[in-house]
Amino acid sequence: MKTTDPDTRQDGPVTSTDAPWHQADLVALDLEGSGAQDRDNEAILEIALVPLTAGKPAVAESYATLVNPGRSIPARPWISPGLTNDVLSRARPLTAIEPELADRINGRWLVGHNIGVDWRLLHRRCPDIAPAGLIDTLRLARACHLDAGGHSLTTLLDHLELTATVTGVVPHGQPHRALWDTVGAAILLGSLVTRRWPTGVGLAGLRTVAALPDVAPTQAPDTLF
Template sequence: MIFSSWPSLLVVDVEGNGANPPDLVEVAALPVRDGRPDTSTAGAWLTRPKRPVTPFAARVHGLTNQRLEREPGWEEIADNVHTLLGGSWICAHNAHVDYKVLSAHLPRWQPAGVLDTLRLAKATYPRLPRYTLDALIEHVRPDLTGAPGQRHRATFDAYATGLLLIEMAGHYPTWDQLVAAAVPPGLPGAPRVEEEPTLW
């Protein structure tokens, strides 16, 4: 894989308040450049949700209502998030979830495409018993010593997802082949299905 051929891409991860649909409590966006995560230009935001964080969600990511009460509301940071994401490609694990939540919070945002490391892992490692982020970290064993924060925080999970993407991308000679394996149907960037020729 020639990483210099990649378009602009950011690995994203979001954490929510546990409601359905969720309010965001944390967003991370980590650029990947030349086959490496670029933490120097990454973005990370905490935000106070309009509805309280549920006890279950707080146990998962550790972000309690008390921790978030002094953070800015979404409307105060939305433009900054939108500016960093721009029209770049994004990548996430189980990406339709992150894409759906971000799209709901940023109605004017439209990425160039959406890579899903869950879909990519199933194509790259077809015999694994599980494809959770933890299972892939255990299988691939990326070097997470530089990861910020802790597991289930957006910054850590984006960093881990980025390293998994870079490792799996090495199995695909070209960007187009990576896209074919990693973009879920119906999401931006999905390859168009060639129509069968007919006599008419």
């Protein structure tokens, strides 16, 4: 008797016992941090959250803020030029922001590109925040076997001709800033789901391919630049 591959069992129409993925309570997330080389002192500098409605980013309900790290951050190549010490010093500290993050995250599925890296830092700094789970667009992109020449968020968006779409949604944003990357991950998710499951998929099927286990703050991230 032929068995069903759990990785592909959701290729047919979804059933009533597994609602379509886009009906799930999803919120996209991106953090900009000081860098993993800071180890336990790594600071969150910027964070953005965008809920998904019917599988698309609800930008009107987005949340984006700078975070005051409480110390000087040295200039580093991966830190956006806009995240200067002068700008960050005028932002609120994470302790003031954490309740707002919890309201938007707790009980929801977090979506992000290489989400394990973001979750590692967020969980370290805000251990009481409790999402339902983690959906990783990087893992899903690898499962789709795209010949994009790389798996970074910007490379995949360029390959799928979605960069202009993201910029149109976030006209004042830019790659490697939290809101732009958050919207990018949300839009990428929808595109990848359509490619892998043209007839639809439920949350259970999406989780089979793209979900990550909870990432403890001491666990090594899947580094991707």
